[in-house]
Amino acid sequence: MRSTAHKYRFRACLAVAALGLAALTGCSTSDSTTTADGLTKVKLQLQWFKQGQFAGYLAAVDQGFYKEQGLDVEILDGGTDIVPQTVLAQGQADYAIAWVPKALASREAGAGITDVAQIFARSGTKQVAFKSAGINGPADLRGKKVGNWGYGNEFELFAGMGKVGIDPARDVKLVQQQFDMNAFLAHDIDAAQAMSYNEYAQLLETRNPATGKLYTADDFTTIDWNDQNVAMLQDAIWANTSKLKDSGYADRTVKFIAASLKGWAFCRDNVDKCRDITVAAGSTLGASHQQWQITEVNKLIWPSPNGIGLMDGAAWDRTVAIAKTTKNADGATVLTKDPDAEAYTTEYAAKALDLLKSQGVDVTGTGYAPVPVTLSEGGK
Numbered sequence: 001m002r003s004t005a006h007k008y009r010f011r012a013c014l015a016v017a018a019l020g021l022a023a024l025t026g027c028s029t030s031d032s033t034t035t036a037d038g039l040t041k042v043k044l045q046l047q048w049f050k051q052g053q054f055a056g057y058l059a060a061v062d063q064g065f066y067k068e069q070g071l072d073v074e075i076l077d078g079g080t081d082i083v084p085q086t087v088l089a090q091g092q093a094d095y096a097i098a099w100v101p102k103a104l105a106s107r108e109a110g111a112g113i114t115d116v117a118q119i120f121a122r123s124g125t126k127q128v129a130f131k132s133a134g135i136n137g138p139a140d141l142r143g144k145k146v147g148n149w150g151y152g153n154e155f156e157l158f159a160g161m162g163k164v165g166i167d168p169a170r171d172v173k174l175v176q177q178q179f180d181m182n183a184f185l186a187h188d189i190d191a192a193q194a195m196s197y198n199e200y201a202q203l204l205e206t207r208n209p210a211t212g213k214l215y216t217a218d219d220f221t222t223i224d225w226n227d228q229n230v231a232m233l234q235d236a237i238w239a240n241t242s243k244l245k246d247s248g249y250a251d252r253t254v255k256f257i258a259a260s261l262k263g264w265a266f267c268r269d270n271v272d273k274c275r276d277i278t279v280a281a282g283s284t285l286g287a288s289h290q291q292w293q294i295t296e297v298n299k300l301i302w303p304s305p306n307g308i309g310l311m312d313g314a315a316w317d318r319t320v321a322i323a324k325t326t327k328n329a330d331g332a333t334v335l336t337k338d339p340d341a342e343a344y345t346t347e348y349a350a351k352a353l354d355l356l357k358s359q360g361v362d363v364t365g366t367g368y369a370p371v372p373v374t375l376s377e378g379g380k
Contacts, residue, residue: 039072042256045084045093049077050281052293053197053235054097055274056119060263062277069255075281085113088238094249095256100233100316101323101334102152107343108335112241115344117257117309117352118316119264120300123231125156127223128184128200129191136221138228139164147177147189155334157193159230159326160223174329181206191223197296201289205379214377232319234300237309241342250348258352261308265361268298268368289379295370302365309349316344 033041046054057075060066066073076093078084084096085103089111100115107113127146129135135144138160146168148154158168168174175189181202184192194200200222208215225231237257243249267274275291283290301308323334353363 035072039067039070040252042066042071042073042095042252043076043093044073044256045076045082045087045096046078047082047084047097047099047235049079049283050075050278051198051283051285052275052278052290053297055267055278055290055294055297056264057097057260058263058277058281059266059270059274060259062280063263063266065259065262065266066256069259071252071255071259073256073259085111085238088240089113091240094240094252096238097235098238099152100236100319101155103236103238104320104323104339104343105152105334107339108337113238114241114244114342115236115311116239116244116253116347117237117260117349118233118311118344119237119260119309120233120235120297121304121312121315122226122300123156123234124196124296124300125153125225125231125234126194126196126200127157127160127191127225128194128203129221130187131219131221133190133221135191135223137164138166138223141191142166142171144172144190145175145188146172147175147184147192149177149179149193150328152334153193154328155322155326156225156230156232158328159322160225160228162326163228163230168329194222196299197293201292201296201375201379204292204375205289205377207377214375229318230322231315232322233315236344239348244345244348253348254351254355257309257348258355261349261352261363262356262359262361264301264308265356265363265365267294268302268365271295271298271371286376286379288374288376292373292375292379295373298368299370302368304364305366307349307353307363308365309352311344311346311349 035041044057050058061073085098085106087093088096103113134140141161148157161168166172177183177193181192181199183189185206203215206215237260239253271291271294274294275287278290279287320338327333356363
């Protein structure tokens with residue numbers, strides 16, 4: 001039997017060293033400094049390394065959108081040992097990009113952070129299988145080797161299996177998946193976790209040994225958690241809750257959001273240019289992979305009928321419900337109670353949208369249609 005400490009290790013991972021987190025509610029970011037040309041310095045903490053997932057922010061720097069708002073933004077790389085919401089709560093960044101469930105776990109543990117702009121309206125998480133495995137929906141996972149990354153990334157999968165009566169502890173063989181598709185390609189996993197904008201592309205960049213050509217989408221089946229109504233909200237802009245009470249920080253937040261949203265609108269309409277911006281920013285992934293990634297991320301954002309960045313209350317409620325009720329393999333849930341009223345706000349995103357509309361920026365993308373991307377081997 002697993003020890004209690006092991007059983008609940010997950011929640012400690014999400015909150016990241018909960019010891020001392022209570023003190024973070026009273027921790028504020030250091031006062032922003034000003035550059036020689038009068039711009040206010042701002043730090044944005046990413047949740048991973050610079051890549052197409054964050055193209056809108058990179059474009060906002062490159063195209064001068066932050067500068068238009070009087071901001072000099074430094075974008076900080078994430079990584080395996082960096083938890084963006086903790087960096088934000090500890091005052092080492094002014095804003096952070098983080099998935100909603102993980103950030104809410106940190107907030108429940110005491111981190112003073114607020115979702116001020118919900119960038120991704122849809123989930124990019126899929127479960128992918130070779131077509132020959134006959135896995136077309138969650139019910140087909142029964143008796144299969146099911147890969148997942150863990151670390152809080154698994155709850156859509158577990159919620160999806162739960163909806164069709166699959167007990168993850170008994171009805172499937174769970175496989176700890178690395179952040180790549182190697183085990184899946186070796187057929188050590190029947191259904192693997194993949195982001196639509198990253199790991200799924202890695203499959204299509206790989207040569208099929210049976211044909212000598214690159215795999216195509218026809219070689220696989222996917223389970224999209226949006227279609228199964230268990231999607232959870234992902235990338236959002238988070239701000240420091242206590243600092244929002246300061247009028248200067250609140251004003252900067254509106255300006256930061258406005259410039260960031262303008263960056264995403266730019267990447268919707270200029271995928272090739274944003275690909276080049278992302279590659280130039282130092283991404284280790286190739287140009288075709290970045291083009292695919294930006295295109296797939298655009299699909300998670302656009303169209304945005306109410307305006308990019310505004311929270312969909314139903315999507316928030318669904319995310320919270322899954323976070324409270326779905327247990328992972330260790331029996332842990334993301335949350336133990338409902339988030340408080342300051343966990344998210346639409347106030348700043350609404351003001352940012354008004355600002356952009358006055359500039360003639362298309363903030364809904366009603367006519368958005370993705371342009372097909374041709375991937376190269378290895379994503380080059």
